[in-house]
Amino acid sequence: MKKIIVLIFMLTCLNNSYAAKVYNADVVVVGAGGSGNAAAVQAAQLGAKVIVLEKQAAAGGNANFCEGIFGADSKFQRSQNLPNVSKEDLFNKIMDFNHYKGDPLLVSAFVNQSADTIEWLQSLGVKIDGVFLEADSRTYTWHRFNGLCRAMTETLIKSYPKYGIQLMLETEAKDVIMKDGKAVGVKAFNVEDGDIVINAKAVIIGTGGFVSNAEMLKKYADFKGPITAIGAKNRTGDGIRMALAAGAKPEGLGTVQYHSPSPRFAGFAGIERRKTGFGFNQPVLWVNSFGKRFVNEYEVRNFSIAGNAAVRQKNGLVIKLLDSAVIDQYEKEGLDFVGGVNPRVPFTNLLRDIEADVQAGNVVKANTIEDLAKQLNKKFGTExxxxxLQATVDQTNHAYDKNFDDLFFKPRKVLHSFRTPPYYAIATYPAALGTVGGIRVDENCQAVDNDFHPIPGLFVVGADAGGMYGDTYDIIVAGETIGFAVNSGRLAAKHAVATYVK
Amino acid sequence: MKKIILMIVSLIILAFFLTAYAEDKQAGKITGKHKEAGLSCSDCHKEKTPSARPSQKVCRDCHGDMTDTKSKVYKDIAGHEVTFNPHYTHTGSMRCTLCHKMHSTSELYCNTGCHHKFQVKVP
Structure with missing residues (x-):
């Protein structure tokens, strides 16, 4: 009798496992963002049958938001006759920045392939306007896409049918299927089919990091308070979790791509709605909870560095201040710092928007420094x-008068006095564009285990991979996030097809 | 022993029925043109008492993949004009019912899923 019970139980189990729909591919790509799209197209071009899984209802991920891509010694850089952008220059620059906390083999593979990748994108129909300095960064590496990254993403996704790539939206990958130490597929959940299984010869994971996962941020980030995520939603670290469960070694999990601290009330939509956010995110005067300057405010143009400076402060709290003279100057001449591709034009109606935010209780307004300090302490819990604060303001004015900031050596062109009331102040908090570390990979973007041996069939790319950066995103070499995404996707695809498919 | 087996068998059968009817409570009214055309629940859901969202294959069986639609100029609330084809975008081929709702007001997923605010009436 027991046998019959066991039999019934087994039949029930069988019934469940039969419910999972099975797909077969050569390569399964997890995540249809910048890295996954590149990996899919590259693998398919090399003859592989590719299935791409995307958890979101729409493809593109964070690659819908960027603007330009890194390149070293590209034909654009050559034709524009740009200095300091040879492969040698940029390899050294990146390794100097990460002081060998990054992987030189991976960085070399990235730098060496980057110019070819730009031509590869062009061959797919992606248009590039030329090379620009991103937001006053220091190196001409930023190849701006015509129509920005969204257009690049669109071109790649629209090429899917041509290459026979199957894109499955609203399909959340759950686990890498491991068999005899090899990655042989992915278990996933599709909105229509429920549990599904994709059998494949290689698995490429590119789910875009974990900036939307508060629990993982708390565990791995150096800043332990809340961090506002800017960009694509639902980057919850699925790929990193899956790769770790498959036995991969972690690397660089703490590398958060901090942004200049941002007001909590606004978010990006709020900043678009009113000019307050951009208006305050300027190199005028930033102080911490104790009323002291803590950074050369012009680092605002290097967002990851400004972010690092901010998260060292108590509660990550940064007070950004403006006086009425500088607001007037911005309205007439334009901002000191314009982000991304925005032109420097008169920033009209800034005062109107700031006053609206004073009314809304988002901005503090005062006629004396003493009153400003008191209001800030009351409203934002500063000390x-x-x-x-008066001494800080005096130092700022002294630097302006002497045309020299002897505290943090802020460039002369952005020195301002702080003498014209009313004064305005805003509280800003840590924000991040993403996380850019996770799994240790080799120069083919193949995940390695804790014994440093590559895991057969398992590749991790883009923001899920570690080794590109040290502890900080190197903003001084612009276009690297999407650059590494696309290049790592291609590196993984080439190696996956050559090793496991052919 | 036979009783135990009978009990297990009936429990399994009960479990199947329970899952089948679990989502039945959410069934809503059909709105818009499908209602006018006199379609019933089972025309799309393919079961008498709907237990889950129908497959988008059902939509595509009648309407096709909408590949012959053209790009149009859309305005967002900031006054920017953007030319695109909502059935052929940068996001891949999305599920029909993300925008076209059968039991509530249709809305553009671009507006609800991201940061755009295009002014467009979704049928």
Whole structure:
């Protein structure tokens, strides 16, 4: 009798496992963002049958938001006769920045392939306007897409049918299927089919990091408070979790791509709606909870560096200040710092928007430094001694008068006095564009285990891979996030097809 | 022993029925043109008492993949004009019912899923 019970139980189990729909591919790509799209198209071009899984209802991920891509010694850089952009220059620059906390083999593979990748994208129909300095960064590496990254993403996704790539939206990957130490597929959940299984000869994971996962941020990020995520939604670290479960070694999980601290009330939509956010995100005067300057404010143009400086402060709280003279100057001449591709034009109606945010309780307004300190302490919980804030303001004015900032050596062109009331102040908090570390990979973007041996069939790319950066995203070499995404996707695809498909 | 087996068998059968009817409560009214055309629940859901969202294959069986639609100029609330074809975008071929709702008001997924605010009436 027991046998019959066991039999019934087994039949029930069988019934469940039969419910999972099975797909077969040569390569399964997890995540249809910048890295996954590149990996899919590259693998398919090399003859592989590719299935792409995307958890979101729409493809593109964070690659819908960027603007330009890194290149070293590209034909654009040559024709524009740009200095300091040879492969040697840029390899050294990246390794100097990460002081060998990154993987030189991976960085070399990235730098060496980058110019070819730009031509590869062009061959697919992606248009590039030329090479620009991204937001006053220091190196001409930023190849701006015509129509920005969204257009690049669109071109790649629209080429899917041509290459026979199957894109499955609203399909959340759950686990890498491991068999005899090899990655042989992915278990996933599709909105229409429920549990599905994709059998494949290689698995490429590119799910875009974990900036939307508060629990993982708390565990791995150096800043332990809340971090506002800017960009694509639902980057919850699925790929990193799956790869770790498959036995991959972690690397660089703490590398958060911090952004200049942002007001909590606004978010990006709010900044678009009103000019307050951009208006305050300027190199005028930033102080911490104690009323002291802590950074050369012009680092605002290097967002990851400004972000690092901010998260060292108590509660990550940064007060950004403007006086009425600088608001007037911005309205007439334009901002000191315009992000991304925005032109420097008169920033009209800034005062109107700031006053609206004073009314809404988002901005503090005061006629004296003492009152400003008191209001900030009351509203945002700062501990500013009015005398210390006065000393900070005096130092700012002294630097302006002498045309030299002897504290943090802020460039002369962005020195401002702080003498014209009313004064305005805003509270800003840590924000991040993403996380850019996760799994240790080799120069083919193949995941390695804790014994440093590559895991057969398992590749991790884009923001899920570690080894490109040290502890900080190297903003001084612009276009690297999408650059590494696309290049790592291609590196993984080439190696996956050559090793496991052919 | 026979009783135990009988009990297990009936429990399994009960479990199947329970899952089948679990989502039945959410069944809503059909709105818009499908209602006018006199379609019933089972025309799309393919079961008398709907237990789950129908497959988008059902939509595509009648309407096709909408590959012959053209790009149009759309305005967002900031006044920007953007030319695109909502059935052929940068996002891949999305599920029909993300925008076209059968039991509530249709809305553009671009507006709800991201940061755009295009002014467009979705049928």
């Amino acid at each position: 500013i001694d009015p005398k210390i």
